[in-house]
Amino acid sequence: MENKQIAQIFREIAKLLELKGDNPFKIRAYQKAAQSIEDLEQNIRILAEQDKLTQIDGIGKDLALKIKEILQTGKLDYYLLLKKEFPSGLLEMMEIPTLGPKTVKKIYEKFKIDTVEKLKEAVLAKKLTGIEGIKDKTQENILRGIELLEQRRERIPLYLASQIAESFISQLNTKEVKKIEIAGSLRRRKDTIRDIDILAVSNKPTFVIDKFSNLPMVKEVLSKGEKKSSVIENQNNMQVDLRVIDEKSFGSALMYFTGSKEFNIKLRQLAAKKGFKINEYGIFKIKKDKEEWIGGKTEEEIFSILKMQYIPPQLREDRGEIEAACNNSLPKPITLKDIKGDLHIHSNYSDGLASISQLVSKAEEFGYKYIAICDHSRSLKVARGLSEKDVYKKLEEIRKINKNSKVYVLFGAEVDIDSDGNLDYKDELLKEFDIVIAAIHTGFKQSKEQITKRIISACKNKYVSIIAHPTGKLWGVREPYAIDLEEILKVAYDYKVGLEINCYPQRLDLNDLDAMKAKNFKVKLSLGTDSHRLEHLKSIAFGIDVSQRAWLEKNDILNCMEPDELFKWLKK
Ligand SMILES: [Zn+2]
Numbered sequence: 173m174e175n176k177q178i179a180q181i182f183r184e185i186a187k188l189l190e191l192k193g194d195n196p197f198k199i200r201a202y203q204k205a206a207q208s209i210e211d212l213e214q215n216i217r218i219l220a221e222q223d224k225l226t227q228i229d230g231i232g233k234d235l236a237l238k239i240k241e242i243l244q245t246g247k248l249d250y251y252l253l254l255k256k257e258f259p260s261g262l263l264e265m266m267e268i269p270t271l272g273p274k275t276v277k278k279i280y281e282k283f284k285i286d287t288v289e290k291l292k293e294a295v296l297a298k299k300l301t302g303i304e305g306i307k308d309k310t311q312e313n314i315l316r317g318i319e320l321l322e323q324r325r326e327r328i329p330l331y332l333a334s335q336i337a338e339s340f341i342s343q344l345n346t347k348e349v350k351k352i353e354i355a356g357s358l359r360r361r362k363d364t365i366r367d368i369d370i371l372a373v374s375n376k377p378t379f380v381i382d383k384f385s386n387l388p389m390v391k392e393v394l395s396k397g398e399k400k401s402s403v404i405e406n407q408n409n410m411q412v413d414l415r416v417i418d419e420k421s422f423g424s425a426l427m428y429f430t431g432s433k434e435f436n437i438k439l440r441q442l443a444a445k446k447g448f449k450i451n452e453y454g455i456f457k458i459k460k461d462k463e464e465w466i467g468g469k470t471e472e473e474i475f476s477i478l479k480m481q482y483i484p485p486q487l488r489e490d491r492g493e494i495e496a497a498c499n500n501s502l503p504k505p506i507t508l509k510d511i512k513g514d515l516h517i518h519s520n521y522s523d524g525l526a527s528i529s530q531l532v533s534k535a536e537e538f539g540y541k542y543i544a545i546c547d548h549s550r551s552l553k554v555a556r557g558l559s560e561k562d563v564y565k566k567l568e569e570i571r572k573i574n575k576n577s578k579v580y581v582l583f584g585a586e587v588d589i590d591s592d593g594n595l596d597y598k599d600e601l602l603k604e605f606d607i608v609i610a611a612i613h614t615g616f617k618q619s620k621e622q623i624t625k626r627i628i629s630a631c632k633n634k635y636v637s638i639i640a641h642p643t644g645k646l647w648g649v650r651e652p653y654a655i656d657l658e659e660i661l662k663v664a665y666d667y668k669v670g671l672e673i674n675c676y677p678q679r680l681d682l683n684d685l686d687a688m689k690a691k692n693f694k695v696k697l698s699l700g701t702d703s704h705r706l707e708h709l710k711s712i713a714f715g716i717d718v719s720q721r722a723w724l725e726k727n728d729i730l731n732c733m734e735p736d737e738l739f740k741w742l743k744k
């Protein structure tokens with residue numbers, strides 16, 4: 173919890189400094205520190221007590237002092253003073269992904285616009301027109317950005333919602349609480365989440381409800397009864413509901429509040445056909461003139477009364493899982509144990525932070541047998557893409573590491589597909605790699621036909637094994653670009669190219685439905701975390717969620733293959 177708060181303060185300082193037009197290095201330092209703290213696995217307070225703050229990547233003496241001040245006093249004077257220099261709405265305006273700090277400042281100084289709402293009004297009324305420095309195009313962009321910001325408020329990505337839910341659960345999980353579980357779309361592991369539902373069992377419901385409504389992360393209490401409370405949390409303004417449930421109905425309530433709605437309707441219909449009724453209180457046998465409660469303590473009990481397989485929450489979308497569960501033919505979901513390696517990792521050769529040998533040690537912790545180090549190609553200057561010379565240097569290092577490493581390092585590249593569909597390295601170089609993943613990083617605004625053509629021409633290159641983040645979406649920043657997925661899948665199948673489920677928490681690309689489509693076209697999927705730091709490797713869990721929702725099994729996924737099998741596949 174404290175890690176998060178401190179990271180957030182540092183991020184806001186970076187924004188405020190940007191508004192002031194301060195030194196870019198200083199701004200970058202705060203951003204970097206915020207990221208490091210957010211990724212920390214230990215509690216920062218413990219590090220502070222052990223005087224180890226400066227061991228954190230990007231934390232020097234000055235920032236260590238500031239962290240201590242926050243830990244000791246709960247606030248930071250430097251931050252409070254900075255904040256006073258600008259209206260608070262400007263920080264929010266800076267969240268608009270298409271609006272830079274300079275423009276925010278200009279708009280504020282010229283028009284006294286200091287909230288997103290006022291800005292939207294002004295743009296819609298074309299009040300910013302005709303002013304030097306702000307073109308029509310800028311106005312369109314601003315509007316587009318505000319839309320993205322609004323969408324971002326409506327649905328939160330899975331990883332953020334999980335963090336928020338966990339912070340609630342960890343504070344509520346005391347001796348007064350017998351059981352506590354997340355329900356809703358978060359339990360189904362959807363890629364974006366609107367609100368969080370928590371269910372608990374307790375002998376002291378009012379105590380638990382009171383405690384919940386008064387937690388420090390609660391910004392506003394929307395409603396509060398004896399067994400239910402709804403609040404807004406302060407980090408992302410998400411609604412969080414807690415319900416205290418009778419133990420004997422916990423399973424049926426969990427099922428009811430997990431949904432999806434479509435799943436619940438279908439299951440109720442099936443139950444009715446078999447002479448049962450289900451609702452949030454239990455499962456009832458329907459007799460002539462009355463209903464008899466026969467179960468509901470656990471979900472397993474309900475499924476077994478209905479004589480069907482247990483359906484994991486990830487599958488409960490009414491996409492055929494109820495029929496499959498009745499025929500005993502649900503897919504066998506993969507788990508972390510089935511994953512033999514990560515196929516998309518960046519090292520410090522390009523824009524990653526960790527060295528290859530650090531990544532190898534981390535991969536050992538995951539029990540992996542291989543990892544693919546896929547750094548960016550030369551043209552992607554923002555991401556420190558590798559020149560041909562550096563590619564060979566990297567190859568040499570990998571050869572050395574592989575001599576005595578338990579985890580085999582695949583020599584890889586994430587090669588840019590340029591706006592005409594050409595790859596960023598020549599074939600003579602591409603053939604040197606063990607694995608080439610190709611991706612689009614520019615020219616997002618091209619037509620569907622053009623982008624599809626680019627990806628297809630990359631698939632046809634005999635050295636390309638995988639298309640990375642195939643739709644390019646980046647939560648809150650960029651919508652997916654338009655592609656003709658079916659056309660791509662046909663070619664990918666013919667040319668034996670896999671499609672990635674990028675596990676980076678803001679991407680999750682392909683998503684569940686697209687991955688399902690790929691499976692139907694017999695195209696292999698690959699889970700890649702797109703890690704740029706050691707801490708990112710654990711994002712594989714989000715890819716596993718997507719794969720489960722897509723009904724994938726071991727055979728559908730490249731990195732469930734044993735090393736020999738994978739190497740053979742990569743050679744086509
Ligand atoms: Zn990429």
Ligand SMILES: [Zn+2]
Pocket residue numbers: 516518586702
């Ligand atoms: Zn990448």
